[in-house]
Each structure stands twice: as structure tokens, then as C-alpha cells.
Amino acid sequence: MRRVRHTVNGGPEVLFTEDVAAPEPGPGELLIRTEAIGVTLPAVRKVREGSEPVPLGGEVAGVVAALGEGVTGFAVGDRVTGLCFTHGYAELAVVHSAMASHIPAHATAVDAIALVRSGLVARGAYEAGRPEPGESVLVTAAASAIGTLALQFAKAGGARRVVAAVSSAEKADFVRELGADEVVLYGDESWGEPVDVIIDAVGGELLAPAVRALAPGGRLVAFSSGGGTIEAYDLLVGGKSVIGFQMGLIARNKPALYARWRDELWQLHAAGELRTSVAAELPLNEAARAHELIESRRNLGKVVLVTGQG
Template identity: 40%
Template sequence: MRAVQFDRYGAPDVLHVAERPVPEPGPGQVRIAVEAVSVGHAQTQMRREVFPAPMWKPVFPVVLGGDVVGRISAVGPEVTGLSPGDRVGAFTLYGAYAEQVVVDAATVVAVPEELDAAEAAVLPGTGLIALGVLRAGQLAKGETVLVHAAAGGVGHIAVQLARAAGAGQVIGTAGESGKREFARAVGADAVVDHRSPTWAEEVRELTGGRGPDLILDGVGAEVLQQGVRLLAPGGRLVFYGSSGGELEIPRVSVMDLIGIKYVTGFALSAWRLGRPQEYEAGVAELTRLLADGQVKSAVHARLPLERAAEAHTLLEARAQLGRVVLIP
């Protein structure tokens, strides 16, 4: 089968197509014939050797993972409830930039037949992260939400989900004007330019001086530090990634937390393993919202495997509106 791999860390051009053996599923695993795989910032960090997760222990040559949609092509021992031909999605750290990928059956979610593969690739990972951070932040109806990187893969879904959940005001951050327009188009009431040195003051002004009740932060670094100060009394900040490239959480003064402010982290795997019933309910809810068209997954580009380097370049330039997807 064809797969995109890299033999050393470096720029996007280290990615190249190679022939690899078709993987066989082991106990508790299934193999998926890939229809689409979503490319995320985490994979660009892995390629550059700056991904912080302790489970990332690659052996070269590496085939990157991601959000995959396809059909089960083989089922390993000890797997029940799944059969060849089932249309499914899954998130995996390895092996997804390929025509076939093996994943743990426990991570698989059903994908409705009527959903376009590239759009449905949001379901197993990116979309569930957006839903999960809102759950972790305990969004209540009428509250104000600040979504950082509101034109990105997680961000544009989070804006729509916050709106569907009854948020009173949804504010986004984004860079260039096209991204700000896109974030407004998917449901943000206002979008501020995160490159402005006064972005936090602009957000505070938009909230009447109170600050947001909930901040969704996948950027980190100084953005997180400023976010803690910006929160309304009783506000919550949910941190779920470091697309800004800084892996250390900045120093936060305890005085900034005195307003009964809460900062927590979110990881999709922790949600699935730690709160399985809530996770399953989230999968069902997101599937319904996507199938009903209440939430729409924006696909910026659909690229063949041979153009994986271009996909990474788009993300690192922050040039995408929504998501970039590879089609084997």
C-alpha cells in the first residue's frame, strides 16, 4: 500500500510517499481502508520533534496519525460488534497517512453513510475535542465564550457548538481578515485579531468589562497567561493544546485566580477513558448534529497523499479556514 512517511525530523519536505506492507490487525484491533484523514497541528509538531505527549515515541520511518474515516477492511481477534464494511472513524497517533491503517477497536466511532468522508473526518477527533472542551468548561446557557483560533479545525466547530448550546455571546480570535470573516460566518458574534497587542482589552470591552465566562485555549503560552487575567469572576479556562509552539505553561500569579477562576486541561483520550458514558453521549450528540447539518465541518483543502507536505505547509502558515484533509 502507499503511505506518507518521514525518515528524519525536519521541514514539510521530509514527508514522502513510500510503499509499505498492508498492516494486519492484532487482538482488539481493526484495519480501516482510509477514505480521508484530517491533518492537524499536532502532526506538524511531531514532524518537527516538538510534540509534548509522552506516548509519542516514534521509530523511523514514521507514518503520522490523525482523524481517519473509512471502512473496516479486517477485524482482529477479540473484537465484537464491528464487521468488515462498517463505515467508521478513529483517531490514531500513527499510521493514518496511508491507504490502510490499524486502530484499537475501542477508539472507533460509527460514521453515517450520508456524510462526506472529508467532512466526517472531524468526528473521531477534532469535533469531539471541540465538544469535550465545552463539556469540561461546563458552559451554561447565556454565558459568554471566548474561542481562540476560531477559524481553525477545532475552533470553527467549537464556535458552532457553543452557539447550539445556547451561549449568550461567542467571541473568537483569529489573525488575517479572511479568517475573522470566516469565524463570524460560522457563528461568532465578534472576532478580534489575536496579533493585536490590545486583543485582551478588546475582548473585555466586548463583554462590558466583565470578561468571558469560558475560554477555550488551544494556543497556550502568553495567550493562556492573559486569558486567566481576562476571565470573569467564576470563569473557567480550558487548555487543550499548544499550537503556538510554546510547550511550557507560563507562570500565572495566584492573585489572578482569586476571582474564583478555574483552569483545567483537556485530552480526548482522558475523556474517553475517564468518563466513558459522557464520552459516548458526546459521540452520539456530535454525530446527530453533523448528520442534521446543525454543525458543518469546513474543509479548506482536499489533497492527495502525494501533497502531504503542502498540507503541513498550509497549517504552519496558518493559512487554512477550517481543516485540511488528505484523500488516499
């Protein structure tokens, strides 16, 4: 089978495709013949900034090719999506059954990649901010896969004002179509009228201006892999708070809630009430191009690798 990996850290150019033996599913695991693979900013950062090369895991979707010992609820031939923690940029990927779910008949593998993981994070981060109807919400990385869905959750949740923060003015029309009432650029001197909730997917140097953009009593939800530092005084002055969010904790500690959110995502998608956005579908051997697209911040929505096996 083919897979993509890297032996040194650096830019997209260090990725290469190799032929290797197919993996075997262990106890409780599924072997998935992938059709679509999600490319995420954390994966891109691991290649660029990691201390050492690591397997490129993440979201995969396809057909169950084999079952490990003790697996229940799945059968060979089922269409599934899930999180792979080993080599996910591959034609065959291993996923633990606890991190997998079925793809409804109305959806494609690309739909699953664009909706499930990004939608769960967007929904969870939005809920973590404890928004009240009539409050204002700002979403950073608003043109990303997670950001596009977070905008829609904010609009549907009754936000008085939804603000999209993006890297360039070329993205303004795109995020307005998804529900943004206003658009600001990261480099703007001011992000306008302060907001009650910020859903931040960027972190790093953007944390300081994001905190300044909060209204008194405002909440910033941080779930980015970009890190960053906040001065405690900047929070104390306006009684502001920062809330860390990690979807993995929900999946492990509140599986019923995780499953309910996932089912609701599919219901909203089937009803046409939640729009997914796919920036590009690229073949597996163009993983470097996919990473470059995300690094350059040119993507409008999800970047997906496809294997041509669907």
C-alpha cells in the first residue's frame, strides 16, 4: 500500500510517498481502506515544527477492510469515519473502534471528513464559551473547516452579532455567506466593538489582540495547537476568562454527549441546515501541496486527500 510520511522536519517539501506492507488491526481496532483523509493545521505544524518525525494521523474515512479481535458494532464493508493515531495518510489505516462511527447513506467519505471531526470541535468549543442568545461571538480562522462550522453554530444559536476574523480580505465574501455579520483582519488595529465570546483556533501571537477584543466578562475559548501567552492582568482588568477546550476529553469522559453531538451533526447536514466547505480534494501523492495550501492560509474550508478507492 502507499502512505505518506517524513523522516526530517521542515516544510511540505519533506513529505514523500512510499510503498509499505499493510498494517494489521489489533484487538478492538478496524482496518479501513481509506477514500478520504483530512489535512489539519496540527498535522502541518508537526511536520514543520515537531521535535522529531512522527506518523501523520488524523481523520480518515472509507470502508472497513478487516476487524481486530473483539470488535463489535462494525462489519467488513461498512462505510466509516474515525480518528487514526498512527499512519493516517495512507491507503489503509488502523482506527480504534471507539473512535469510529458509521457514515450515513446520504453522505460521501469527503462529507464525513469535512463534517464530523471539524463539526465536533466547532460545536464543543462554541458550547464551552457558554454563549447566551443575544451575545456577540467572534471566530478566528473563520475560513477554516472548524471556523466555517463555528460561524454557523453561532448564527443558529441566536448570536446578536457574528464576527469572522481572517488572514486576508479575499476571504470576506466567503465567510459572510456562512453567517458572518462583520469581517476583521488579524492585522487590523482594532477588531471593532468588543465581543462576548471568542472561539480561537489560531493561538500564538493572536491571543493578545483576541483578549483585547473581549468585552468585560467575555470568554475566550482556546483549542489551538499554536500555544501562546496571556498576561493575567489583561484578564483581571475586565473580568475576562480563557477556557481551554479539548475534544479528546469529551470523547473519553462523556461518550454519550460525544455521540449525541455527532448524530446531531449528521441530522443537520441531511436537513441542509449545516453547510460544509471543502477547499480542495487532492490525491494522496500531493500531500505536500495540501500542506502548503494550509500553511499559506489560502484554503477556504477543509483540505482533503483522496485515494481514488471510493
